[in-house]
Amino acid sequence: MISIAQLSSEPWGALHGGDRVRLYTLRNAHGMKVAISDLGATLVSWHAPDRAGRLGDILLGHDTPAEYVAATTYMGGLIGRWANRIADARFTLDGIEYTLDRNEGANLLHGGSVGFHRTLWDVSEDNGALLMRLESPEGDAGFPGNVTTQVRYSLDDDGTLTIEYEAITDAATPLNLTSHPYFNLTGRPGTDIRGHVLSIDAEQFFEVDTAMIPCNLAEVAGNAFDFRQSAPIGARLDWPHSQLAKAGGFDHCYMLRDASGADESEGASPLRQVACAYDPGSGRELTVSTDQRGLQFYTGNFLNGDSGRGGVRYQRYAGLCLEAGGFPNQVNMAGQDDVIVRPGDTYRQVTAYRVDVRKGV
Numbered sequence: 001m002i003s004i005a006q007l008s009s010e011p012w013g014a015l016h017g018g019d020r021v022r023l024y025t026l027r028n029a030h031g032m033k034v035a036i037s038d039l040g041a042t043l044v045s046w047h048a049p050d051r052a053g054r055l056g057d058i059l060l061g062h063d064t065p066a067e068y069v070a071a072t073t074y075m076g077g078l079i080g081r082w083a084n085r086i087a088d089a090r091f092t093l094d095g096i097e098y099t100l101d102r103n104e105g106a107n108l109l110h111g112g113s114v115g116f117h118r119t120l121w122d123v124s125e126d127n128g129a130l131l132m133r134l135e136s137p138e139g140d141a142g143f144p145g146n147v148t149t150q151v152r153y154s155l156d157d158d159g160t161l162t163i164e165y166e167a168i169t170d171a172a173t174p175l176n177l178t179s180h181p182y183f184n185l186t187g188r189p190g191t192d193i194r195g196h197v198l199s200i201d202a203e204q205f206f207e208v209d210t211a212m213i214p215c216n217l218a219e220v221a222g223n224a225f226d227f228r229q230s231a232p233i234g235a236r237l238d239w240p241h242s243q244l245a246k247a248g249g250f251d252h253c254y255m256l257r258d259a260s261g262a263d264e265s266e267g268a269s270p271l272r273q274v275a276c277a278y279d280p281g282s283g284r285e286l287t288v289s290t291d292q293r294g295l296q297f298y299t300g301n302f303l304n305g306d307s308g309r310g311g312v313r314y315q316r317y318a319g320l321c322l323e324a325g326g327f328p329n330q331v332n333m334a335g336q337d338d339v340i341v342r343p344g345d346t347y348r349q350v351t352a353y354r355v356d357v358r359k360g361v
Contacts, residue, residue, distance in 0.1 A: 007128055012037060013065045019120055021065040024130050026155040031055065032355070034155055039065050040117035041078035041132045041151050043181045045309075048159065048355045051283030056187020058284065058355065060300075060319040061309050069118055073306055073314075074180040077117025078151060079110045081136060081143050083178035084253070084296060084328035087213045091331040093144070093172060093340065100142035107211060110180070112141030116149070117180070129154035138171070145171030147341075160354040167347040175341045176326040177349060182300060182319030183286055185279035185355075189310060192317040193299065194234030197278045200227040200297060202254035206327065207243055212251060214328050225252065230278070233299065233320070248301035249317065253294045253328050271350055275322050283357045290324035290351040293338075297322060324351040 012023040023044060027033045035044040047055045061075050062068050068075070089100040089108040101112030110117065121132040129152050136147040152164040165177050184193055205225050206214035220226040224239035237249055244250070256274050274295055275288040288295070298321040305313045326339045341347045 007125055007130060009123075012039075015039075015065055015069060021120070022123070024123065026128075026130060026153065026161075028155050028157045028159070030157065030159075032155065032159055034153070034161055036130055036132075036153055037065065037068075038121045038123050038132065039068060040076075040119060041121050041134070042068060042117065043076035043179060046161070046181075046355070048187070048284060049357060050187060051357050051359060054187075056282070057189075057309075058183055058185050058187055058286075060182035060184060060314055062307060063309050067307055071306065073182075073303065074110055074117055076179075076181045077110075077115075078121075078132075078177070079180050079323075080116035080134075080149060080177045081111050081141065081147060081173070081175055082108060082331070083110060083176045083180075083323060083325045085109050085211075085213055087211070087329045087332055089142070091174065091336075093174070093331075093336075096144075098142055098144060105211060107213065108141065115141065116177075121151075126152060143173050145169040145173035147173060147175065149177070151177075158354065159356050160352050162350065162352045165347065165349040167341065168345070169341050170343055172340055172342045174331040174336075174339050175347045176330065176339050177347070178296070178323040178325040179351065180321060180323055181353070182321055183277065184319045185277060185284040185286060186282055187284070189308065189312040190318075192315070193320045194232070194237065194317055195280065196233050196320065197230045197280065198227050198233050198275070198297075198320075199230040200254050200256075200275045200295060201273070202256050202295065203228070204255045206253045206255070208247065208252060208328075210246065212247065212328075214253065214333075217255065220254075225250075225254075227275075230276070237299065237317070249299040251296070251298045251301055253296045255327070256290075256293055256295055271352070274324070277320065277322070278358065283359070285356050285358050286322075287354045287356070288322050288324065288351070289354070290349070292324040292326065292349060292351065294327045295322060295324055296328070325349070
């Protein structure tokens with residue numbers, strides 16, 4: 001794979017406080033382009049060809065920076081310090097209890113009310129890739145330690161967008177980062193993802209309680225959550241299952257298998273393909289590879305007329321998210337040590353989204 005050093009930038013507007021926001025665009029040799037903002041290190045758009053060579057935007061998004069700040073959908077945002085939920089917005093680390101920002105009922109969701117996705121990042125170029133850097137101070141959303149995070153976005157000629165995360169801290173702190181793009185591979189605003197076909201390489205998923213906190217690790221075999229073989233999303237959404245009723249669709253974390261097919265017991269595994277989504281109409285295919293243990297599959301259940309690009313109103317199931325990272329509430333689970341970064345350690349994650357076209361039907 002060859003990374004193409006085609007990176008451009010342009011002004012994109014201003015926030016209410018006057019801060020200027022810019023849009024950065026990565027292009028490869030085949031006309032594919034990915035736009036990323038320094039506001040929230042956000043994936044704003046991704047123009048990719050269908051089987052006839054026609055470009056279409058496969059990401060949901062907004063028209064202006066102000067809309068991203070006001071929205072509660074996290075479209076395309078870089079999520080931190082903690083992706084997904086922490087129960088009761090609290091945890092205990094090294095004998096000290098920490099109380100966090102409660103921004104979803106009693107829980108913390110996606111880093112709190114002013115998470116990484118609503119912050120301006122510093123930007124530089126690295127051989128055609130985009131480097132973004134953020135300083136998160138001690139006490140940010142209630143978390144301990146000063147954390148420095150760097151994210152590198154690169155786009156290759158084969159249609160792979162690679163996201164490389166690194167972070168360091170001066171005090172022990174939980175860290176769980178992810179990217180939150182909403183994909184709709186049809187490239188047509190206003191459509192839904194029920195016709196997409198999905199596979200996920202996992203034998204288990206976390207059932208959730210009414211607050212969407214993991215309460216049980218369950219087998220996928222024999223129920224709507226089994227995507228070990230490709231299956232249409234719409235048909236699975238229609239299956240009777242108490243977990244689908246509770247979440248209004250899929251909003252669950254899968255425990256991914258490692259490269260050899262065995263479930264991970266500790267630490268991150270090597271980068272491997274873990275999921276694939278396909279739109280039969282356009283021929284576009286999205287594959288997800290990661291070195292993480294968890295993959296949150298979300299079907300846009302809470303979209304309800306949300307403002308989108310070009311005046312579109314996004315309705316339920318308008319997009320799907322495949323978010324790689326740790327497990328929701330893991331900081332309060334048996335695997336807490338795996339999500340704690342200490343001074344001298346470096347948090348690392350690599351996740352890659354590849355968009356290609358199937359030539360056949």
